[in-house]
Amino acid sequence: xxxxxxxxxxxxxxxxxxxxxxxxxxxxxxxxxxxxxxxxxxxxxxxxxxxxxxxxxxx
Amino acid sequence: xxxxxxxxxxxxxxxxxxxxxxxxxxxxxxxxxxxxxxxxxxxxxxxxxxxxxxxxxxxxxxxxxxxxxxxxxxxxxxxxxxxxxxxxxxxxxxxxxxxxxxxxxxxxxxxxxxxxxxxxxxxxxxxxxxxxxxxxxxxxxxxxxxxxxxxxxxxxxxxxxxxxxxxxxxxxxxxxxxxxxxxxxxxxxxxxxxxxxxxxxxxxxxxxxxxxxxxxxxxxxxxxxxxxxxxxxxxxxxxxxxxxxxxxxxxxxxxxxxxxxxxxxxxxxxxxxxxxxxxxxxxxxxxxx
Numbered sequence: 001x002x003x004x005x006x007x008x009x010x011x012x013x014x015x016x017x018x019x020x021x022x023x024x025x026x027x028x029x030x031x032x033x034x035x036x037x038x039x040x041x042x043x044x045x046x047x048x049x050x051x052x053x054x055x056x057x058x059x
Numbered sequence: 060x061x062x063x064x065x066x067x068x069x070x071x072x073x074x075x076x077x078x079x080x081x082x083x084x085x086x087x088x089x090x091x092x093x094x095x096x097x098x099x100x101x102x103x104x105x106x107x108x109x110x111x112x113x114x115x116x117x118x119x120x121x122x123x124x125x126x127x128x129x130x131x132x133x134x135x136x137x138x139x140x141x142x143x144x145x146x147x148x149x150x151x152x153x154x155x156x157x158x159x160x161x162x163x164x165x166x167x168x169x170x171x172x173x174x175x176x177x178x179x180x181x182x183x184x185x186x187x188x189x190x191x192x193x194x195x196x197x198x199x200x201x202x203x204x205x206x207x208x209x210x211x212x213x214x215x216x217x218x219x220x221x222x223x224x225x226x227x228x229x230x231x232x233x234x235x236x237x238x239x240x241x242x243x244x245x246x247x248x249x250x251x252x253x254x255x256x257x258x259x260x261x262x263x264x265x266x267x268x269x270x271x272x273x274x275x276x277x278x279x280x281x282x283x284x285x286x287x288x289x290x291x292x293x294x295x296x297x298x299x300x301x302x303x304x305x306x307x308x309x310x311x312x313x314x315x316x317x318x319x320x321x322x323x324x325x326x327x328x329x330x331x332x333x334x335x336x337x338x339x340x341x342x343x344x345x346x347x348x
Contacts, residue, residue: 030097030105032174033142036149037160046158049132053189058077059129 061109063088064175064182066139067118068197070190074125077191081124084332085170088118106174114182116141116175127171133188134173139181144172152176206282210343217270219252227251229346230270232299233278234258236292236310243303279346284338289314297337300345301325 049059067088074081090107098104099111106117120130127145134143135156142151146168149161161167175181187193215223217230224245231243231251239254252268259266262277270278283293295312298321302308306321319335326333329344337345 031103032106032144032149032161032163032172033151033153035161035163036151036154037162039154040148040158040160042158043128045128046132046135049126049129050136053132053136058189058191059126059133 061089061113061115064114064116065196066175066182066184067173069185069194070188071118072194072197073188073190074120074130076194078125082121085121086119088115100177110177112179116177116182118173119170122169122171130171130190133190137188139175139184141174141176206276206279211272211275213347214275217247219247219268228303229300230278232303233296236296236299237278282339282342284336285314286336287314287316287319294318304345
């Protein structure tokens, strides 16, 4: 688990070797929206969760 | 200072409330040095970098132990969210949150990435996400400076010839960090008792030779998050505890590359995030495992 804290000194950021392995693994993909491909059919489970939310409940 | 956006803190709190035992090992919000060089998000840099308000508008969530489709749906419905990526797909505000293929090299199969719209209004929107019942505004979690009472309560009371050899070794290590010269052998003998009494005397504690909650608290000092470049008693305590766990560090109170390597190795062995930074989770492991 990350030694999580919600505030990090700005200088600390430059010294972090890898705060998050996912983030580190994402090198080269910083501009995520440059990587939008073809439209896909929505997952049934996502659609069902959206419907529950729109009905006023939780997902 | 960099801070996680309040809107994302609320979302994460709802996740924690609904799935309290979820895996958080690949959670994250602020990027590493490779992200930092990309610049501020306003200038095309990573959303994991702080923007010009010092706020990070992106959150990664470990996929294990949660209902991923539900989280994706909740994020897509949140007025502050700009896009969501999960499992080789992206849902972007720019496309009406219609599912599309994500063609980046990282498939996002082990985490969900959520980015907010880059403005203060979106960042500070603390409405609920619909993941669990409302949690309200979630204050930032600042670096801790005092040891949690729950942790202190977990540490056993130690007296002469107890059976808790592991805890005795840690107490001996902390006594050494405070100036004693004990073998960290886990045997609470006369020398250890003398060192405990001397420590208690020096700190104005009841001198009984027993390591109870007050003595543990005094031995532990402040709970600081330390990393390369740190110096002082916190580092010395950390080095002694790492040595008890198998390292062979000079206990000089200077957090250099060798201490960082030892911390990373310890974190790897104990299933912690391997970042070489010793914060509350690593300290807790050093004391309780």
